[in-house]
Amino acid sequence: MDKVFISGNHCIAEAAIRAGCRCYFGYPITPQNELGEYMAENMRKSGGVFLQSESETAAINMVIGAASTGARVMTSSSSPGVSLKQEGLSFLAGFEFPAVIVNMMRGGPGLGNIAPAQGDYFQSTRGGGHGDYRTPVLAPASVQELADLTVKAFDLADKYRTPILLLGDGMMGQMKEPVVFPEPVSDFPEKPWALRGRGDGPSRYQASLILDGLAMERHNWKLVRKYKEMAEQETRFELYMMDDADFAVVAYGTTARIAKGAIKRARKDGLKVGLIRPITLYPFPDKILQKVAQQIKNFLVFEMSTGQMVEDVRLALANERAVIDFHGRPGGIIPTPIEFSRVIHRYYRRM
């Protein structure tokens, strides 16, 4: 397959279709409109389902309906719309239905703005909706990785029977980069649990109401076992210039890209800085942080928020006597590599 030059939003849509996504339900919101628009054009062409729903609430429930029949299904939105999807996400997690939900984050709270931000980290990694569940979160940092992780998201969703969040931001969605798309997926896992009519067999049901407390508790622990297995099998991260580093930046998605630029500059000035980039935000790659902390004591967490992932870093390093600093630019401000390299200098000097 040749390289194509494509925007992040279009890339996710194309990768989803290649991953065998047959249904897309969504409601327009900037900065991810191009994703739905691409689906409108190409999903129907290929015989799939594209439906512009009346709201994000309706969209996520359409996702539930399609997922319940065993179809590969996706919805996408940006922060305010993803808030509306939280009820449905809770149901998807409880039902253990596979689905892929894209959030191209923007500034908030409220309507906020349409500029890139990372303020939905808590909402994404802590469950977001009501009840005791989590949603695995993938955070790509390039358009190529958007393609690869979109396909991965569908596989993980099916394998673990869980909704998967693909978390980007306005910048990831809008920027264009060359991409080599993976070949279209052709064999899909069996889904014996899917509701396709009882046929000649026994009837099935998918209940969300579990009135018996002990049964509900069992269900909660069952979900936890699944998340633990994912933590063992599926945790992903990237290490950048970490081999000889004595100071580690921790950043994901767009801020990780900016951090790389900043680290290159800092390296030219002789600072031994590296980057730990979590790719799965839940499960969080805490083991690699702990391993790094055997050599390095200084960590600088960098986010386009007032400080959310930094809490996971603190939790991961709670027993490591590490110094954890934070630099954040919330509200839709995109810091430059020059700005961030200055910040690195400041904390590095203090070390």
Place this chain on the structure above:
Amino acid sequence: MELINKWPEYHKKDVVSHYCPGCGHGIVHRIVAELLEEMDLGKKAYLVCPAGCAVLAYLYLDFDIIESAHGRGTAIATGAKRANPDLFVISYQGDGDLSAIGTAETIHSANRGENICVIFINNAVYGMTGGQMAPTSLLGQSTMTSPMGRNPEVDGYPLHITDVVAQFPGVAYAERVTVSSPAGVKKTKKAIRNAFLTQQEGLGYSIVEVLSPCPTNWKMDPVTACKWVDNEMTKEYKPGLLTDKREEKRKEKG
């Protein structure tokens, strides 16, 4: 000898109902089960049951069933039907579910003319949560949250949602019926049969509103509750055919 009153294949046997004595839900469940058998639709049936007293419908109905978040039944039904058009999809909903929290989903699934059947149980209260006022409660009706009677100045007016959606071009069939008398039950079965035929023929959205007694929350005995449906509810919500555009739809389809 011919067995006339046979146990429906798609209704579970030997289950104890959680519905109150005199409740309309059980009657409608049985009608659905009978029709799926008579029309040979049970093997591919997919029913969405609501948050409401019918949330446990899968305990009684013996075909594939999913539970919905409160009000989202027709969105789930839409997703299932679009993903798998071979399914025979029914959304079963109460009046709080369909005409309060789920109004947007109701209006838009109807307006899109989704090829699904909606069974709408109107008992003029929120049954499951203990008898609070619903959008469908009658003027003057005393409920847990309109203890002095529903007052239009603060509570608004009874919502005729089925009449609203019946206007939509996408709605092929809409009828209002009762299950408070044997004659009403017969008409209900006929209306739901027509709704099922509508989906079977691929003609679009169909909805049957069933005026249904809730003796418990109306604080009546079952017989008085049935009389209240016949004498009071039907004054506000007139039973009868609200729209039948099936012939037009057949022509449109060619």
